[in-house]
Amino acid sequence: MKKLFLYVMVFIFVFLFMAKGWCAEAPIISPPVLSGTQKQMSNYFYKLGIGLSHNAEALSTLDLKSDEARKIIAAIYENNSFIANCALINADGIIVANEPSKFKDSEGKDISAQAHFIKVRTEKKPVLSNMFMAVEGFKAIAIHYPIISVSKGFCGSISMLVKQDALFNEMVSPLTAGLPLALVLLQTDGAILYSNSPEFAGDNFFENKESNKILNIEELSGKIKKNPAGEDVALLNADGAGAEAASKLKKKMYWLTIGLFDTKWHLVMFSAESSAGEVADDKTLASVEVKLRPAMKSFADNDSLKKAMKNKDYSSVIDILREFYRNNDYMYCIQWIDKNAIGRGGWPLERSLGDYDFTKGKTSRDTIFVDTLLRKKCAEFKLLLIEGGTAKFYLYPVMNGDELAGCVYAMLRLSK
Numbered sequence: 001m002k003k004l005f006l007y008v009m010v011f012i013f014v015f016l017f018m019a020k021g022w023c024a025e026a027p028i029i030s031p032p033v034l035s036g037t038q039k040q041m042s043n044y045f046y047k048l049g050i051g052l053s054h055n056a057e058a059l060s061t062l063d064l065k066s067d068e069a070r071k072i073i074a075a076i077y078e079n080n081s082f083i084a085n086c087a088l089i090n091a092d093g094i095i096v097a098n099e100p101s102k103f104k105d106s107e108g109k110d111i112s113a114q115a116h117f118i119k120v121r122t123e124k125k126p127v128l129s130n131m132f133m134a135v136e137g138f139k140a141i142a143i144h145y146p147i148i149s150v151s152k153g154f155c156g157s158i159s160m161l162v163k164q165d166a167l168f169n170e171m172v173s174p175l176t177a178g179l180p181l182a183l184v185l186l187q188t189d190g191a192i193l194y195s196n197s198p199e200f201a202g203d204n205f206f207e208n209k210e211s212n213k214i215l216n217i218e219e220l221s222g223k224i225k226k227n228p229a230g231e232d233v234a235l236l237n238a239d240g241a242g243a244e245a246a247s248k249l250k251k252k253m254y255w256l257t258i259g260l261f262d263t264k265w266h267l268v269m270f271s272a273e274s275s276a277g278e279v280a281d282d283k284t285l286a287s288v289e290v291k292l293r294p295a296m297k298s299f300a301d302n303d304s305l306k307k308a309m310k311n312k313d314y315s316s317v318i319d320i321l322r323e324f325y326r327n328n329d330y331m332y333c334i335q336w337i338d339k340n341a342i343g344r345g346g347w348p349l350e351r352s353l354g355d356y357d358f359t360k361g362k363t364s365r366d367t368i369f370v371d372t373l374l375r376k377k378c379a380e381f382k383l384l385l386i387e388g389g390t391a392k393f394y395l396y397p398v399m400n401g402d403e404l405a406g407c408v409y410a411m412l413r414l415s416k
Contacts, residue, residue, distance in 0.1 A: 032363055033386055034256055034269050036175055037183065044171050045260065048080075049126065052145040056158060060149040064088045064096050064156055073158065074099040082167035083160050084140055088147075090156040093117050111159075120144040120157050128263045130187050134161050141193070168194035178343060178356030179386055181271040182251075188264050190221065199236075200270065213237050220253065224266055228257035234270060271386070272350040285392070285412065288330050292394060292410060297378075299324055300396035300408055309336065309398055309405040314344065321408070322347040332391055332413035336398075338406040341370050369395070373407055382414065390414045 055072055062069045073086040077099045080086075087098040093112025098104060111117050116129035129142040140161040147155040168185055173196060176183055182197035190206030199213065206221040214220065215235040223232060236249040251270040258267055299305065308316035321334045325347045328334075335346030341359045346352030358366045358373075365383050372379040372395050379395045395409040 031254055031269060031271070031386060032365070032384055033175065033179065033181060033183070034254055034267060036363060037172055037267060038256060038258055040171055040175060041258065048143075049145075051076075051079075052126070052143075052158060056145050056147045059088070059147045059158070060152075060155060064090055064147070070097045070099065073097060076158070076160070080160070082163050082170055084134075084138070084163050085161050087159045087161075088156060089117060089144070089159050091121070091154055093121070095159075096156075114142075116142050116144055117157065117159075120146050121154060124148060124154055128260045130189075130263060131164065131191055131193060140164070164193045169196075172196060174360075175362055178354050180350055180352055180354070181269055181386065184268045184270070186224075186266040186268060188225070188266065193265065197270075205268075224255055224268070230255060272348070285414070288412060292328065292331070292412070295324075295328055296394055296396045296408070296410055300398050305408070306398055306400050306405055309338065310400055312338075318345055318347060318349075321345075328410075330412070332411040334408065334410050336406055336408045337369065337373060339373075339404045341373055343369075344406075369409075373397070373404070376404055385411075385413070 055076060059069055059072060062072075069088060073088055077083050077086040085098055085100060085103045087095050087103075087106070089111065090096050093110055093114075095107050095109050095111060098106050114129075114132075116127045120127045124146045126146065127142075127144045129144075131139055131141050134140045134142070141164050143160045143162060144157040145160075146157050149155050172183060172194070176196055182195065182200055184192060184197075184200045184205065185194040186192060186205050190204045192201065192203065192205050195201050206217070206225075213236050215237050217234075220232055220234060223230060231252065231254045234251045234253045236251060251272065253268060253270050255266055255268040258265055302320070305317065305320050307313075308320060317336060321336065325331060325334050333346050333348055333351040335343060335352050337343050337358065341357070343353035343356035343358060345354055358369045361367060363386075368379075368381060368383070376397045376399070378397070380392065382390060382392050385391050391411045391413045393409055393411055395407050397407045398405045
């Protein structure tokens with residue numbers, strides 16, 4: 001009977017995550033980073049939910065004030081680096097145990113009036129709160145998991161106060177490391193839960209404060225609130241020089257609305273915005289390739305480039321790439337990968353990777369680059385761009401005699 005009950009609780013948790021939860025509310029051809037982040041969140045919370053299901057089942061047979069119960073929440077705290085503290089709340093909304101010990105003073109406090117506890121007690125299903133001021137004295141989001149006994153019914157909940165920066169950094173940073181983009185996670189009221197770029201950090205994304213560097217923030221905010229998914233262009237005033245300067249600082253913005261239970265969040269991505277290298281049709285592409293292929297072959301055999309790559313002289317390689325780009329302005333960008341399959345950079349900088357490890361296999365496309373590098377052969381292929389749209393890639397190995405120094409690759413953008 002207990003096992004059956006546990007399976008039911010696990011099913012409820014999984015159903016709410018997968019069927020109602022971490023998914024886009026409207027179909028959109030989103031950049032791989034957005035869809036990958038969405039999937040990562042789903043998987044992460046799914047695994048967390050399975051663990052909490054087992055913990056709640058064990059707690060349902062214990063006195064929540066017992067040492068055994070305290071050991072369970074202490075283990076939850078120790079095993080999850082993003083948790084500020086883990087508490088046991090009884091059926092009346094009283095904190096009866098709280099770990100780690102520095103939060104013991106909060107034991108005995110009444111949180112029965114908090115909306116997320118009312119909801120978990122009423123619906124007897126897991127609840128994720130929006131950001132709030134915890135009784136412990138800091139802003140957090142809370143996850144409540146119900147503790148339900150077959151004989152007694154609702155006994156209380158496991159409450160985890162989550163440090164959202166730590167949580168989302170743990171989930172998202174491995175996916176975005178080395179990529180030329182910014183990801184921001186917002187509540188529906190615009191409160192920023194997470195940003196991997198200080199450029200978009202702040203208290204509220206939607207508020208048009210002096211510190212907000214997005215000049216058209218009111219227009220964009222309205223679109224995000226109205227449409228569950230979409231794309232637009234953000235005008236940035238990054239240097240404080242006003243609208244004229246900002247007209248040169250454009251970023252493409254994509255967003256999805258994702259949610260868990262009844263809590264919804266906006267996942268917003270910013271990447272470089274440019275029409276450079278736009279190719280209208282196959283005929284134009286063919287005429288450009290006639291120039292590009294011999295140019296890339298000659299470039300990969302450039303002695304200065306070989307020397308700079310062999311010596312790991314980053315600044316010299318970037319200077320050489322920049323000069324090549326300027327002489328071939330039909331390209332979207334030119335980048336280089338070292339012999340260890342690390343994307344070291346390129347030109348323009350805002351469209352280029354930085355210390356991106358292709359061997360990690362963060363996306364299925366990464367294996368194409370690794371395999372091409374290992375074969376030491378030229379290769380051409382079309383792929384979705386990390387930042388959205390499609391491009392054709394032209395990879396050329398850079399050889400020092402028989403030794404591989406790395407490779408260079410050019411990109412022609414086919415669509416935005």
